[in-house]
Amino acid sequence: MSEDAAAQPAVTSRSVARGLGTTVLARLGAVVEIVAQPLYVLMFGLAGYGLYAVLWSTINLLENIFDTGMTSAMQRTVPQSASDAEAAAALRTAMIFGVGPCIIVAALIAFFAADLAPLFNVADKDVPLVAPAIRLFVWALPLWAFVEIATSAMRARMVFGAEIRLRIVWEQILRLVFAGLFFAGGWGLKGLFIAHICSLGVTAILSLRLLARYYSFADLWRGPWMTVTARSTFWAGLSMLPSNIIGRLFGDAPALILNLLLPGAAGAAAAGLFTIARKLSSVVQLVRIAFVYVMAPLAASAERSDRAQVADIYAYATRLILAIALPLAAVLAAGSSSLLSLFGHQAHVAQAALVILLFARAVEAVFGISLPVLQVVAAFRDQLTASIVGVIAAIATGWLIVDHMGALTGVTLAMSIGLVVMAGIPMLQLAINEKLHPFDHQFPRVALRGIGITLIAGIAALLAGRLPDAIALPLIALIAAAGIWASMRFALPLADRASLGKTGRTLRLS
Numbered sequence: 001m002s003e004d005a006a007a008q009p010a011v012t013s014r015s016v017a018r019g020l021g022t023t024v025l026a027r028l029g030a031v032v033e034i035v036a037q038p039l040y041v042l043m044f045g046l047a048g049y050g051l052y053a054v055l056w057s058t059i060n061l062l063e064n065i066f067d068t069g070m071t072s073a074m075q076r077t078v079p080q081s082a083s084d085a086e087a088a089a090a091l092r093t094a095m096i097f098g099v100g101p102c103i104i105v106a107a108l109i110a111f112f113a114a115d116l117a118p119l120f121n122v123a124d125k126d127v128p129l130v131a132p133a134i135r136l137f138v139w140a141l142p143l144w145a146f147v148e149i150a151t152s153a154m155r156a157r158m159v160f161g162a163e164i165r166l167r168i169v170w171e172q173i174l175r176l177v178f179a180g181l182f183f184a185g186g187w188g189l190k191g192l193f194i195a196h197i198c199s200l201g202v203t204a205i206l207s208l209r210l211l212a213r214y215y216s217f218a219d220l221w222r223g224p225w226m227t228v229t230a231r232s233t234f235w236a237g238l239s240m241l242p243s244n245i246i247g248r249l250f251g252d253a254p255a256l257i258l259n260l261l262l263p264g265a266a267g268a269a270a271a272g273l274f275t276i277a278r279k280l281s282s283v284v285q286l287v288r289i290a291f292v293y294v295m296a297p298l299a300a301s302a303e304r305s306d307r308a309q310v311a312d313i314y315a316y317a318t319r320l321i322l323a324i325a326l327p328l329a330a331v332l333a334a335g336s337s338s339l340l341s342l343f344g345h346q347a348h349v350a351q352a353a354l355v356i357l358l359f360a361r362a363v364e365a366v367f368g369i370s371l372p373v374l375q376v377v378a379a380f381r382d383q384l385t386a387s388i389v390g391v392i393a394a395i396a397t398g399w400l401i402v403d404h405m406g407a408l409t410g411v412t413l414a415m416s417i418g419l420v421v422m423a424g425i426p427m428l429q430l431a432i433n434e435k436l437h438p439f440d441h442q443f444p445r446v447a448l449r450g451i452g453i454t455l456i457a458g459i460a461a462l463l464a465g466r467l468p469d470a471i472a473l474p475l476i477a478l479i480a481a482a483g484i485w486a487s488m489r490f491a492l493p494l495a496d497r498a499s500l501g502k503t504g505r506t507l508r509l510s
Contacts, residue, residue, distance in 0.1 A: 032172040034279050038342040039176065040192065041272070046346055047123040047265045048189045050272030054120060054259045055133060056196070057252035057275070059140050064248035066105050067145045069237030070098030071152040072244055076375065077233045078156035086229040087157070088219035091211070093233040094149050102145040109138045121259050121267030129189060137193045143200040147171075150207035157214045166203050166210070175199035240375060246387035250394070250419050251278065254411045261407050270408055273350040276343050277412065281357035283332060287325045288365035291317050295372040310373060311436055316496060317369045318438035319446045323491050326450050327483030329362035330458035335465045335476035342473075353412035360416030368423035369438070370430050386425035394418025442493050449491035457483030485509075 041049045070093070077090045109116065117131040151166065178198045182191025211217075255278075258270040295317055332339065333355045340347040340354065371386070398414030405413065431437040457479055464475040488497065489509050497510040504510050 032176075034283065036172065036176045036179075037276060037279050038344075040179065041276075041343050041347075043179065043183045044189050044192055045123075046272045046344070047268040048126060048192075050259070050268035050270070050275070051120065051122050051126055051130070051133070051189070052192050052196075053255055053275035054268070054271045055137050055193075056140075057255045057271075059137070059144060060252045061245075061248055061256075062105060062141055063102060063145050063148065064244050065241075066101040066141075067098040067148065067237075068101065068234075069239070069241035069244050070094035070233070071148050072240040072375065073233045073237035074149070074152050074156040075372070076236045076240075077229060078153065079158070084216045085219045086227070088216050089225075089227045089229045090156075090233045091153050091215050092220050092225070093230040094153065094237070095146075097234060097237065098149045099142055099145045102142040106138045106141045109141075110135045113138070119260075121262060121264055123265035123268055126189065126268070133190065133193050136190075136197065140197055140200055143197070143204050146204050147200065147207050150204075150211050154210060154214055166206055170206055171199050171203045174202060242384050243371075243387040246391055246422070249391070250415050250422070254278075254415050257411055258407055261411075269346070273347060273408060274353060274412065276340070276347055277350045277354040277357050280332070280336075280339055280354055281361050284325055284329045284358055284361040284365060287321055287328070288361070288368050291321055291365075291369050292372045295369060314369070314373050314430075314436060315438040315440045315443070316499070318366060319443060319492060319496060320488075321369055322366050322446060323450050323487040324484050325362045325365040326454040327457045327487045328480055329358045330454045331461040331476060331480040331483055333358045334458045334461035335472065335479075338465050338469050338472040338476060341469045350408065352409045356409070356412050356416050360419050363420050364423040367420070367427050370427040371423070373436065374426040374430055374434075385429065386422045389425055390418045390422025393421040446491045446493070450487050453483060453487045453491065457486070 037049075040052070044052070074090055074094050078087050113134040114131045116134055120130055122130055147166070175195050175198075178195030179192050182195055185191070187194070255271040255274050258274055259267040261267065262270050295313065336351050336354045336358070337348065340351055394414050394417060397417045398411060401413060402410035404410070427437070460483075461476050461479045464472050464479060466472075467475065485507065488507075492509075494510060497504050500507075500509060
């Protein structure tokens, strides 16, 4: 072990817990987004919201392709940078190869907007809006790429909470405020697209200000551009790009597929219904994302000094995710009818899709923490296997079941199976190739107790769902909170609870 590695502070479960707290707050923007969705449906209708959902899904897919994997690359190269100049070189490379291609693609799509518009199925009244919406909304692509890379750069510096104000206040809340103002001003569905652009623009400006705190902008322009760090960042991004694209396909492609399968307003409505189910299930996905954001740079840092530290935080994260994700998914699934009532009576068609997604996200959360560990400790080629097999599993399942189960439920189930397969394979790869797995002697006890508490919480939520929605919704939220607390308090070992520090003591977990 080198002197520099030995000088690095040990990466422990406490390191994970500290980063996790601020990262969860940062990702609460996703919760704000969920709360906003019923308001968007109320203002713009299900078909109008469906068009917005399809176009935003398209932007997300394109961003994950044309950012060339730079958001993931920075999680690997910046924590291993030896100086501010090297970190700045990684950031410069990410911006050039991540934002640059997105600008070019946005310009091309804006130019050919009229030719692309007929590809989307929408309500008859929205047909004249599609081409102008594409021409305008496509500029969210480079803005979103910039925000994603900027916030990734801050996380790579282990500044996990810096995006709290960006993700919650400036991006999500401002978007809702702008949308409400434009709707009140009579702008119709066009106002929702403009509101999205405005909120991203403000977020991009503030992201730039935050970057200046954690990176040396002077080093962005001076010194050689083709450094070892720059090359490492570029190749790391390309190596992670296929798995990033496929991961995004599982989230956003189903809305596009449903829009293409069903004609006219039915296609737009189906895309909107899937998006509603996906947004609600993202409450569970939030657990996994928060851990992934923390684990990637911490695992990279730990790998520099001691592989045993990686094993410890890997096992700790898996136990904590299981204790949180299982009761949360069970309670939300049991109360799914009441949750969907927020979106109007037509949203109940998506109940089966929502239940499937909730449990798939829970399993993905438990297994999926292996992916950021794999990305920083294994060879680049190992990261493609899970993505390829996951896509094959999803396509094969969809081919077999969609005609028998209906488009919405069938596409959702196929996507969920592929998602679980893609999450589980990296765990097997780590166990076989790197001799790393999270199932230490403490795991069986955590799993058995967690599952028992999950069953109790799920039954309680199922009974609560029989009450009127006005009573059921807050009761379901209380049951979810109580289930998570009980699972953490009675399933996790004392050392895990103690690692939560002041938060754990405030919640009386230890």
